[in-house]
Amino acid sequence: MTTPVTVFRAKTIRTMNHNTPKATHVAVKEGKVLAVGTATDLTDWMGFWPDLTVDDRYADSVLMPGFVEAHGHAMEGGVWRDLFLGFFQRHAPTGELEGGLKTIDQVLERLAQADAEMDDPDTPLIAWGYDPIYYDNQRMTRHQLDSVSTTRPIVITHASFHIMNVNSKVLEMANMFGETGVEGVLKDASGDVTGELQEMAAMFMAMNATGAGMHLRETNADTLRAFAQSSVNAGVTTCTDLHQRMDDDALAAYETVTEEPDFQVRIVPAFGSLMWDVPTGLERIKMLKDRGNDKLHLGLVKVMTDGSIQGFTARLKWPGYHNGAPNGIWNNPPQQLKDLIKAYNAEGIQMHLHVNGDQASEFVLDCLEEALNEHPHADHRHTLQHCQMADAAQFRKAAALGVCANLFANHIYYWGDQHYALTMGPDRANRMDACATALREGVKLAIHSDVPVTPLSPLFTAWCAVNRLTATGRVLGEAEKISVEDALYAITLGAAWQLKLDHLVGSIEVGKFADFAVLDRDPLEVGGEALKDIKVLGTVLSGQPQISAIRGTPSQVEPA
Amino acid sequence: MSIPVTVIGGFLGSGKTTLVNRILAASPARTAVLVNDFGEINVDFDLVKAGDDLTFELSGGCICCSMAEGVGPAIKSALKTNPETILIEASGVGEPRRIAEFALLDPALRLDMIVTLANATALDRQIRDPLIGDTVARQFDGADLIVLNHADAARPDALTKAHDILRRLAPGRRVIETVEADLPLDLLTATSHAIFAAGPLEDDTDHGSIYGRDRFESDTPIPVETLEAMLQALPQSVLRLKGWVLLSEEPEVMLLQYVAGRWSLVPAPDAPRLTRLVSIASDPDFTIAESLKTQAFSAS
Numbered sequence: 070m071t072t073p074v075t076v077f078r079a080k081t082i083r084t085m086n087h088n089t090p091k092a093t094h095v096a097v098k099e100g101k102v103l104a105v106g107t108a109t110d111l112t113d114w115m116g117f118w119p120d121l122t123v124d125d126r127y128a129d130s131v132l133m134p135g136f137v138e139a140h141g142h143a144m145e146g147g148v149w150r151d152l153f154l155g156f157f158q159r160h161a162p163t164g165e166l167e168g169g170l171k172t173i174d175q176v177l178e179r180l181a182q183a184d185a186e187m188d189d190p191d192t193p194l195i196a197w198g199y200d201p202i203y204y205d206n207q208r209m210t211r212h213q214l215d216s217v218s219t220t221r222p223i224v225i226t227h228a229s230f231h232i233m234n235v236n237s238k239v240l241e242m243a244n245m246f247g248e249t250g251v252e253g254v255l256k257d258a259s260g261d262v263t264g265e266l267q268e269m270a271a272m273f274m275a276m277n278a279t280g281a282g283m284h285l286r287e288t289n290a291d292t293l294r295a296f297a298q299s300s301v302n303a304g305v306t307t308c309t310d311l312h313q314r315m316d317d318d319a320l321a322a323y324e325t326v327t328e329e330p331d332f333q334v335r336i337v338p339a340f341g342s343l344m345w346d347v348p349t350g351l352e353r354i355k356m357l358k359d360r361g362n363d364k365l366h367l368g369l370v371k372v373m374t375d376g377s378i379q380g381f382t383a384r385l386k387w388p389g390y391h392n393g394a395p396n397g398i399w400n401n402p403p404q405q406l407k408d409l410i411k412a413y414n415a416e417g418i419q420m421h422l423h424v425n426g427d428q429a430s431e432f433v434l435d436c437l438e439e440a441l442n443e444h445p446h447a448d449h450r451h452t453l454q455h456c457q458m459a460d461a462a463q464f465r466k467a468a469a470l471g472v473c474a475n476l477f478a479n480h481i482y483y484w485g486d487q488h489y490a491l492t493m494g495p496d497r498a499n500r501m502d503a504c505a506t507a508l509r510e511g512v513k514l515a516i517h518s519d520v521p522v523t524p525l526s527p528l529f530t531a532w533c534a535v536n537r538l539t540a541t542g543r544v545l546g547e548a549e550k551i552s553v554e555d556a557l558y559a560i561t562l563g564a565a566w567q568l569k570l571d572h573l574v575g576s577i578e579v580g581k582f583a584d585f586a587v588l589d590r591d592p593l594e595v596g597g598e599a600l601k602d603i604k605v606l607g608t609v610l611s612g613q614p615q616i617s618a619i620r621g622t623p624s625q626v627e628p629a
Numbered sequence: 630m631s632i633p634v635t636v637i638g639g640f641l642g643s644g645k646t647t648l649v650n651r652i653l654a655a656s657p658a659r660t661a662v663l664v665n666d667f668g669e670i671n672v673d674f675d676l677v678k679a680g681d682d683l684t685f686e687l688s689g690g691c692i693c694c695s696m697a698e699g700v701g702p703a704i705k706s707a708l709k710t711n712p713e714t715i716l717i718e719a720s721g722v723g724e725p726r727r728i729a730e731f732a733l734l735d736p737a738l739r740l741d742m743i744v745t746l747a748n749a750t751a752l753d754r755q756i757r758d759p760l761i762g763d764t765v766a767r768q769f770d771g772a773d774l775i776v777l778n779h780a781d782a783a784r785p786d787a788l789t790k791a792h793d794i795l796r797r798l799a800p801g802r803r804v805i806e807t808v809e810a811d812l813p814l815d816l817l818t819a820t821s822h823a824i825f826a827a828g829p830l831e832d833d834t835d836h837g838s839i840y841g842r843d844r845f846e847s848d849t850p851i852p853v854e855t856l857e858a859m860l861q862a863l864p865q866s867v868l869r870l871k872g873w874v875l876l877s878e879e880p881e882v883m884l885l886q887y888v889a890g891r892w893s894l895v896p897a898p899d900a901p902r903l904t905r906l907v908s909i910a911s912d913p914d915f916t917i918a919e920s921l922k923t924q925a926f927s928a929s
């Protein structure tokens with residue numbers, strides 16, 4: 070008995086394999102690439118493989134290797150249960166276009182609409198993605214939210230995740246009126262409670278009082294399936310979930326979905342090392358490494374160090390934040406982080422290290438240097454994640470240590486203007502997410518979205534790295550632009566390398582998984598400025614076509 | 630009645646774990662303890678008298694996770710075990726003031742005390758370290774009591790320097806020098822029942838020279854104004870003052886809990902009709918009677 074062979078005929082196939090960079094036909098067998106070639110080659114193939122069928126559905130489309138998102142979070146599959154209130158438009162996994170709210174009044178209108186659509190007047194209305202940084206930091210008040218509803222608790226989590234706005238109903242339920250003595254329950258000059266809640270105590274107590282669940286962090290089979298659809302919509306066939314407690318429940322959810330024959334993406338969770346004490350964590354990651362399947366790749370470890378730059382919680386070197394804000398916060402005392410990094414390295418485990426500010430990236434490079442000197446670890450592929458403020462010296466050191474960088478190119482568009490004006494100032498903002506420097510100094514590069522922090526769309530991320538345009542149209546660091554070829558490499562093989570999956574995915578090459586992104590145009594023909602306008606029609610995973618849920622415009626971005 | 634919460638903060642090496650263990654050894658059996666298990670040395674669980682069911686781990690991880698897995702959920706689980714007191718050990722980078730906000734917001738809880746430890750031998754170096762200086766400094770925000778630990782190991786000039794730093798970082802806060810975080814246990818435990826018993830105060834000989842204890846008893850009602858004026862004017866040296874107060878304006882006896890400048894007054898329906906207060910101060914000469922007299926005098 071022979072297994073059938075399917076040949077996908079496309080307008081163009083960009084393989085990312087330099088031996089056969091361009092083709093029109095790809096033969097697939099048993100979910101893997103059997104051959105790559107042209108119409109002439111097809112004649113030969115028909116001779117060898119009599120049960121070959123030609124699939125013409127992509128005859129007018131362009132195929133690329135399925136994109137690899139080396140830094141995203143499966144939380145994307147869960148957040149859309151709540152209302153999105155973003156300044157920029159983005160697509161839900163189901164394809165609806167949400168957000169794009171340009172004023173606080175539009176935010177309130179959207180809330181009122183959602184309120185009207187809910188039947189029970191007491192059900193909490195929970196929203197996310199609100200970011201006052203785009204509204205000149207104007208404060209929203211409980212009185213504004215009371216105009217939406219006085220009976221229904223309304224809880225809005227800011228994009229930073231460190232601040233909430235709530236209506237009077239929530240304050241009442243959580244006993245937050247009167248003298249609480251809590252700094253996190255904000256008051257205005259006249260002593261009126263504003264409804265803005267900061268930091269974990271006030272935020273937790275508000276959430277708890279409304280009885281609303283902590284949706285954001287849940288990983289279950291349904292969120293993973295929604296996350297997979299988001300991946301298809303973006304042309305992604307291999308996606309990370311880069312901070313996962315990976316307890317038994319989460320592991321079971323992962324195993325369940327990835328064993329379903331129609332699950333739509335390969336998924337790579339990273340074990341959250343700081344959520345376990347070191348000995349328990351090491352034991353657990355070793356257990357995880359021996360598990361998994363074709364669609365589930367375990368064994369990655371995540372280490373958090375600092376916070377975020379736009380939230381002013383990243384750790385910066387001198388002179389600190391441009392606007393004088395105090396330095397950010399460490400997740401753990403640096404010495405503890407160093408001990409942990411050494412312990413995982415000594416066991417031969419690859420780490421993905423969240424470092425936003427330049428003090429964090431410098432510190433982690435020093436830790437890795439010590440760790441690698443004490444316990445040499447060939448082909449470690451330790452990767453600095455975000456690494457947004459690293460300068461040339463840090464990239465040189467990373468290259469010397471064999472440390473990779475996964476840069477947060479989307480930040481340039483979404484927060485570049487704020488970095489220029491508030492957080493870093495012109496000089497450091499120009500060198501943020503320095504893709505060109507990283508490549509020039511020989512660092513293995515990937516670029517990412519950190520979905521749901523910004524939308525999942527590797528072509529958009531590539532557009533950011535190529536054009537470096539902010540939302541208002543400023544070019545941030547001309548000298549750090551990279552070529553379309555380099556950007557496409559970063560979202561395919563570059564990312565696959567950092568996940569230690571480059572032998573399986575990242576290029577269309579004989580023997581690799583038949584994972585493709587299906588595009589309406591050729592990224593190497595449209596020019597760098599149009600990368601974000603290419604429409605993703607879907608993906609092919611192990612030879613199985615998957616269809617995008619997004620109809621109409623492909624662009625995540627409104628004109629500046 | 631609300632459950633008293635004690636929060637212990639301090640950077641690595643300040644003696645936080647030692648202090649937590651001391652408190653646990655002296656605490657009522659049903660003390661729930663929230664510990665950050667990621668730390669250098671774990672709490673000696675033998676000392677947790679009620680065993681594992683009263684110990685709750687605070688996992689580390691990213692800040693976004695603190696909503697789902699941090700202090701809030703741990704307190705929620707702890708409350709289900711009906712504890713008499715709750716003791717929370719902040720992580721090495723945790724800001725005790727922010728943790729204490731849970732106790733201020735949750736009606737089931739009462740913030741008893743925030744204690745932040747400082748390492749007398751290392752404070753100066755830590756504060757100047759660009760990697761951790763600001764983190765260490767922030768931990769003193771809102772502390773009721775700063776414990777300058779390892780005082781025996783610090784050279785005299787280092788000790789002076791440490792006091793200078795603390796005065797600058799936390800002006801007006803009470804600072805106590807210790808060795809091995811050795812503090813009088815009746816200062817640290819929110820619910821020492823002995824304090825309400827009549828009879829002579831137990832004499833803690835080890836600490837006798839540094840700390841003064843006083844007791845005041847009277848059945849003459851005190852005007853609320855006098856009491857409040859006294860509390861406001863209490864010297865820095867008074868660390869804890871607690872007991873029953875018979876107020877002229879209130880039909881019911883009130884329970885007073887004063888810790889390092891913060892106080893609460895709640896009705897105590899089962900208390901005898903009298904004023905009985907006990908204090909512990911870092912000044913052996915402090916007396917409650919004297920303080921009350923000064924206020925009564927200036928009010929009249």
Ligand SMILES: [Zn+2]
Nearest residue numbers: 423424454455
């Ligand atoms: Zn991150």
Ligand SMILES: [Zn+2]
Nearest residue numbers: 140142311519
């Ligand atoms: Zn992330």
